[in-house]
């Protein structure tokens with residue numbers, strides 16, 4: 001089906017949804033949606049992006065979140081202006097231990113809490129974005145015949161989403177590579193990962209002006225994810241020492257808050273860097289930093305990579321080796337196979353290797369250009385809208 005036809009199908013489905021609601025519930029009716037995902041930012045940010053996109057498309061939609069009090073969602077969701085209910089559930093460790101019994105017990109308390117929430121709020125749709133917290137509520141909704149779907153961010157899916165694939169109607173895939181791991185009956189739709197709207201809202205010129213960077217130089221963006229990465233910082237230090245004062249390149253580097261003081265001290269001991277090297281603890285202006293970047297040196301978290309590809313930025317990726325089941329390497333390898341990234345494994349990373357790869361790309365414009373084009377092809381800037389529309393259209397399938 002070409003894109004226009006697909007767009008038509010979606011819009012017809014949405015009109016039906018609207019009609020159904022108006023007919024059955026009158027004009028005051030609001031779609032009620034529960035979104036659940038948590039633990040790390042990697043599950044919460046996509047959940048918030050999907051919620052924001054639904055609100056933008058359907059301003060009357062009533063959206064609430066379900067999370068646990070142990071996860072970051074406790075802070076991030078209220079801050080984003082959504083109500084959140086908490087359920088008492090705990091993840092399973094990969095190995096058997098005394099804690100396993102506690103997790104089983106908590107699974108039942110979680111299911112009990114989820115049942116109460118479904119009975120109280122009577123949602124028309126439940127969306128899960130991964131993390132064990134979304135297990136009970138998405139599972140129970142599906143069992144009760146409430147349309148339910150999940151969004152999987154990684155190329156190697158998480159356990160909760162794999163189990164849920166046997167019960168939900170649809171799985172929205174961040175990576176095509178994840179398809180083969182879902183054995184359940186759910187329909188699998190490759191949409192890419194949802195990214196916040198601001199990621200695409202700045203031009204290169206605006207960003208260079210914002211950071212007072214030089215328009216003649218190539219900009220390298222270096223970050224080890226939201227917490228930073230010691231191994232990446234170590235290799236970056238050698239690279240930045242070599243690039244300091246160069247007239248063809250400039251660097252924006254976020255070390256991670258916990259690593260910043262030590263890094264600053266290291267720079268001082270080395271006699272300081274020139275102004276083409278900018279080091280900060282954290283980049284609050286990531287959308288601007290991405291707009292300025294010609295090349296990125298990154299970990300391989302799914303949302304960071306979706307942001308890079310949405311902007312068509314070539315990258316050198318160093319997957320975090322301790323991520324669950326090494327899923328970051330799967331994310332990174334998918335981009336490498338697409339021709340959009342070079343991969344250095346954390347155990348092989350050192351200043352020489354990073355410098356060699358960076359210099360190669362800086363000296364070979366054509367290789368960088370090809371990688372930029374490949375990154376652009378891999379990008380799915382429309383993912384959030386696709387997911388929001390197709391998830392809401394599932395309401396039509398509700399048994400009434």
Ligand SMILES: CC(=O)N[C@H]1[C@@H](OP(=O)(O)OP(=O)(O)OC[C@H]2O[C@@H](n3ccc(=O)[nH]c3=O)[C@H](O)[C@@H]2O)O[C@H](CO)[C@@H](O)[C@@H]1O
Pocket residue numbers: 040041042043045130153154223225226227254281282283284286300301302303304305307320323324327328331
């Ligand atoms: C350690 C770990 O297991 N991380 C997982 C976590 O991602 P995690 O949250 O670690 O990383 P992601 O790349 O998915 O997201 C990072 C987010 O932080 C932002 N940012 C980062 C640095 C900075 O200085 N400023 C800033 O704003 C990025 O723009 C991005 O929006 O969930 C992802 C999705 O399930 C997984 O793919 C990751 O493997």
